[in-house]
Structure formats: structure tokens, C-alpha cells
Amino acid sequence: MRLLLTVLVIALTIYSLLDCARTPDENMPARMPKFLWIIIIVVITVVGPIAWIITSRVKAAEERGGYVEPTVWSSREGTRLRRPERPTPVAPDDDPEFLRNLDRDIRKRRKQEDAGNDGDGDNGDNGNNAD
Incomplete structure (x- = not known):
């Protein structure tokens, strides 16, 4: 059980680090620079990655009018959020x-x-x- 929790925390931290690193500087949440987010994610073990995920998704939702979209990875442009085309x-x-x-x-x-x-x-x- 302890091993499972350790792996989960490591996976969450790696995911958050990659997501933060791939986010363009102009899209950083909470008006904090990227290097500060990386330090928070690494130093504050569980809370840092969760804080990153929540604040980045909330910022994206505010930019999209309250609608959070799944993350689409792109090697050149970082993380992009895209709204699927739906007929009204x-x-x-x-x-x-x-x-x-x-x-x-x-x-x-x-x-x-x-x-x-x-x-x-x-x-x-x-x-x-x-x-």
C-alpha cells in the first residue's frame, strides 16, 4: 500500500511538472512565474502538484467562459485547450x-x-x- 501511494505521488508530480513546463509563459496561472511553480510542485510534495492542476484548470476554464476542456499535447505549442465542435x-x-x-x-x-x-x-x- 505504501509503495502504491509513493508511485501515485511520483506520477502526480511528474505529470504536474510536465504540464507546467509545457505551458506557455503567458498562460501561467495565479500570475506566478514558471520557475516558482516548478519549485512549488517539487518542494511541496502532494499539495504542490494538486495546486498546479487545480489552478491551471480553473484559469483555463475562466478563459473559456467556465468550460474546462481535456488537455491536448503538442510538441511545438505546449499545452493547448480546445473546445470540440458541437452543433447548437x-x-x-x-x-x-x-x-x-x-x-x-x-x-x-x-x-x-x-x-x-x-x-x-x-x-x-x-x-x-x-x-
Whole structure:
């Protein structure tokens, strides 16, 4: 168990160091220089890497309007955050084709009801003859 925790702490520290080293200087969180972040990550064993991960993701989320994206690694540009292309959902009442089909279906039902009522002999007034 102790070995597992040691490996986990080392892996977390290495990940944080690599992520920090690959982050461009202008994207450093908390307005701290990169060398200071590296010292914090290495010296403060568990808290340093976790602090880096949290602050870097929060800064990225603020830049993206509150939306954290998965990290995409690139050897030339460092860590980049990218928003996947997603179609914007359209409400049914905003979709012209949906409204056209709905109107067509309503007219079709009315014609069927009118045709069914004409065959019954009551002309669709349900016995309420006010004449």
C-alpha cells in the first residue's frame, strides 16, 4: 500500500511538472512565474502538484467562459485547450421544418376528422344545432 501511494505521488508530480513546463509563459496561472511553480510542485510534495492542476484548470476554464476542456499535447505549442465542435441544439419551435411538418400534420388530421364527420351525418356539430 505504501509503495502504491509513493508511485501515485511520483506520477502526480511528474505529470504536474510536465504540464507546467509545457505551458506557455503567458498562460501561467495565479500570475506566478514558471520557475516558482516548478519549485512549488517539487518542494511541496502532494499539495504542490494538486495546486498546479487545480489552478491551471480553473484559469483555463475562466478563459473559456467556465468550460474546462481535456488537455491536448503538442510538441511545438505546449499545452493547448480546445473546445470540440458541437452543433447548437435547436428548440422544436425554432425549427422551420418542424413547424412546417407540424402544420401539415394538423391540416391532415382536420381533413380526416371533417371527412369522418361528414360520413356520420352530424356535420361535426356534435348535436349542438343552434339553427
